[in-house]
Amino acid sequence: MARERYRFNTRAGKVFDVVNIVVLTALGVVALIPFLYVLAGSFATEAELSTRSFFLWPDTFSLKAYEGILTSPAFLRAIVTTILVTLVGTVIQLLLTAMMAYPLSKANLPGGKLVMGLVVVTLVFSGGMIPTFLIVKDLGLLNTYWALVLPAAINPFSLIIIRNFFQQLPAELEESAKIDGANEIQTLWRIILPLSKPILATFALFYAVGIWNDFMSPLLYLNDSSMWTLQMFLRQVTVATDLSMVQADQNELPPAQGIKFAVIVIATVPILLVYPFLQKHFAKGMLIGSVKG
Template sequence: MNQAGLGSKLFNACNYIFLGFITLLTLFPFWDSLIVSITPISESMSSNLHLFPKTITFEAYAYIAGMKQLWNSYGISIFVTVVGTILSMIVTTLAAYALSKSNLPGGRVIMFLIIFTMMFSGGIIPTYLVVKQLGMMNSVWAMIAPLMIQTYNLIIMRTFMASVPESLEEAARIDGCGDFRILLQVVLPLAMPAIATISLFYAVAKWNEFFTAVMYVTDKDVWPLQLFMRAMLIDNEAMYQSGGDSPFLLGQSIKMASIMVSTIPVMLIYPFFQRYFVQGATLGAVKE
């Protein structure tokens, strides 16, 4: 008995040490970016290891904050994230509820076709032509409509809704509820962990969305934050290599500051969704 208890304590100790090491490896890149962003360029360039700043300066943040294009891109990203997430959740929820019904005519065929898109897609050029023909080029909708629904998220939501007891829906029907009322008043309250988790998936994906903006947006007034940061860093590299003396040349400091600026919104939102995220992390494993 004592040996079993000693073995259990030893295992827990090794487990904590290992997980602590993994945690440090995960947090260090973020910590390094934060330190470099508030460190003068001369100090940041003198060493590759940045644990604590000797001198603190917010010059990089001050320069970034004074850029009007930055705030315009921030607004575009917020709009795409908020509106895109709401629309994606509406479409995903409605589709998942319908597909969760075993008596849906052609439901298996529809589900097969949806899953088929995970393995085979139309490709970049056909998608580009569709977006262009629909007149969505250089608009925020080009970053919302093509990615309005993700197959993986739909499968998770469908699996969760299929696990809701049919007796609850039958009782609601006896009380005179229709499909939409059952969805709104019976199914959705029970599906809050799934909704919060998938909403977080959609929001993070749309906040970090970069490829669709590169493909469909050339107007700087419609650039999202990620595309603006890319252009800013490319310009900074070009000016640095040419030996310019612009105040834009803040080197690693402005690069890391831009990373922090684009990361902070997600960091502020995530704690409010964490408990739902933990509950919904294994939703795909739920079976009928």
Template structure:
């Protein structure tokens, strides 16, 4: 199909603008990566832009020698895995229930779900509740308070409602109950939405730090984001940055940059595997015919 010169010009401008915005968003990432791989002198003298100067891996070597880093990394991995699993199980179960038009009180239940998106009990009541439940300074305080997201629940509910009723009726004729319909019909047909919401929940758990700051005082239970916060904001670290002669092995900014890269790397690795489901899952869960 032949396009006019105005259409070609418009496409060229669009691609140019998108490429420019893409480079702008990529610049901070490249800058932090370059800082983590540069020498202390280059970093302290502000010579580093988007490429390393006097390439070295000393910051990563020191970081990987810190036992606190491994503990916090392990807590973040455990939180992301177990938390996302609990999130998806509860979200699928509740979404299936509220997507059934025969459920009594369905509208009232959804009204309460939407209400939680607009109003919450607040920080202090949440803290007092977990205290009364003896959940402070426990691993479960990082998972159970955010067990179900109202937004993700609505997406999954809409996705389930988009599945033709004829499939469900055929399954019931064959003698299938609700559990069989959910596990052998709805979930296999909802893999794009499930992959999308899994990514949403995983990123939420991996990036969360404020709940750990509020509910956790035991340093052994701090996730990676709290470790990173203490390093960047409060300059707290057990890593020795100087050698026996008092010379800097790495600059403090270099160590912070290396920690940031270590914290974002798992999500960067995970995202490409779920990207193909991302747009499809959101659209199918949000658009209803």
């Protein structure tokens, strides 16, 4: 530790720190500027959006875009649908992944190595879009919300990481639970899962972001526009020239470009607000479970 501290206190170490900070700050600004432009554009008037090609602060603030969005029945239906699908889907996917990872973490599980081999194969080879669509169709899941959740219910990468984490837990905990009369389900629910909050919080975030941002699944499996999720609504608004679907007042057209920016902001901000609540688990969860094979 003393040697490392000395190395980073040298002139070369300080120069490295400065260069590192400058480069990372520049990359952060480059990534942030487009979002700031979209945010500013969502509060700008249509006249300003048509005359100014780029700005980070509108000359005149206007809430007409948000009024048009938030009073649109199609948008409200889409965002409620997305929230419910995200919550239910995250719980189902996390629960199924943990229930499969737990038995696979046992060294004496019959056929466990074969199953893990099949899981690893799916990391390299995938059935593809057409076979997946045919399976969803044959199962009768077309035009149902289950088609947005079940086809990707267990992610192979998440399964392997969670399995490795379970293997690192002390075996004495399970032995004590069995002595007290607990079965495997009770051991998983009352002992293993409470001790796995960092890894579960991390992958809950991954699953939630994936479901929230999923565009292909609704596009492929939902034929009814009344069942559209927020991403499908966002796509429809950003490519459509007719914005009557988000028109609050039939006598006044909403700002077309501002509507598009407002929908993007509303679709982005909620998932960003989740990060602060899971941040304390995020860094730890990414490292735990990734060491042991």
